[in-house]
Amino acid sequence: MSSEPASARQPSVRIRPLRAGDVEACARLVAGDPLWQRYGLTLRRARRALRQVLAARRRGGAAALAAGDVAVAAVGGVPVGFVWFRREGTFHHSGYVRWLAVAPAARGRGVGTALLRHAEARIFRHGPNVFLTVSAFNRRARAFYRRLGYVRVGALTDYVVPGVTEVLLRKTRGPLQPPRPRRPAGGLAVHRMTGRECTR
Ligand SMILES: CC(C)(COP(=O)(O)OP(=O)(O)OC[C@H]1O[C@@H](n2cnc3c(N)ncnc32)[C@H](O)[C@@H]1OP(=O)(O)O)[C@@H](O)C(=O)NCCC(=O)NCCS
Numbered sequence: 484m485s486s487e488p489a490s491a492r493q494p495s496v497r498i499r500p501l502r503a504g505d506v507e508a509c510a511r512l513v514a515g516d517p518l519w520q521r522y523g524l525t526l527r528r529a530r531r532a533l534r535q536v537l538a539a540r541r542r543g544g545a546a547a548l549a550a551g552d553v554a555v556a557a558v559g560g561v562p563v564g565f566v567w568f569r570r571e572g573t574f575h576h577s578g579y580v581r582w583l584a585v586a587p588a589a590r591g592r593g594v595g596t597a598l599l600r601h602a603e604a605r606i607f608r609h610g611p612n613v614f615l616t617v618s619a620f621n622r623r624a625r626a627f628y629r630r631l632g633y634v635r636v637g638a639l640t641d642y643v644v645p646g647v648t649e650v651l652l653r654k655t656r657g658p659l660q661p662p663r664p665r666r667p668a669g670g671l672a673v674h675r676m677t678g679r680e681c682t683r
Pocket residue numbers: 516518583584585586589590591592593594595596597616617618621623624626627
């Protein structure tokens with residue numbers, strides 16, 4: 484992934500893969516935010532998580548796929564936001580956006596939108612769904628996701644911390660499987676993912 488301008492609205496913002504030199508700034512971004520503090524995220528844990536992504540990417544293969552990707556939005560080389568996403572992080576088949584954060588001073592200028600679109604573009608190359616969770620109390624973020632086409636598909640009460648509901652959001656381009664061809668009379672259809680014959 485090479486560096487690319489975030490959007491026409493944000494020509495000075497470049498989106499590029501996480502580098503070792505970005506870890507501290509990105510970790511501070513989440514660990515310093517009241518949202519992640521509510522979930523008990525410390526600077527140490529944030530640094531470790533981001534370093535693990537870099538290490539997995541160096542190893543490549545299944546480790547890199549499992550760890551996912553982190554894309555950074557940078558102005559003059561300095562990170563102002565980042566997104567951490569996985570291509571197969573939900574239900575084993577679908578994309579998952581794990582963390583999306585923009586520095587308070589850079590919010591409301593399209594950086595979050597550009598980062599999310601970047602993650603979506605990569606996830607949609609491999610499958611038709613993007614999932615994420617957002618805290619029910621995070622009204623501004625919920626409005627942000629709604630505007631970008633995410634629809635509430637569920638709610639997970641007390642999932643991460645007691646007393647907080649995680650709203651499960653989905654953006655989709657369709658089902659995992661294409662429409663099935665009509666089954667010949669008396670024949671059996673074969674389920675594409677399990678390989679088993681099935682009667683409907
Ligand atoms: C949510 C977030 C990633 C959006 O990034 P952003 O760069 O501010 O988003 P954009 O500029 O592309 O879009 C702005 C929209 O985001 C929403 N938004 C959410 N939180 C916002 C905030 N703190 N400041 C400004 N806009 C915010 C608003 O709906 C805003 O729309 P508006 O301009 O009509 O008010 C960013 O505000 C952020 O990091 N918030 C704190 C962490 C968080 O909530 N992350 C999501 C966890 S699931």
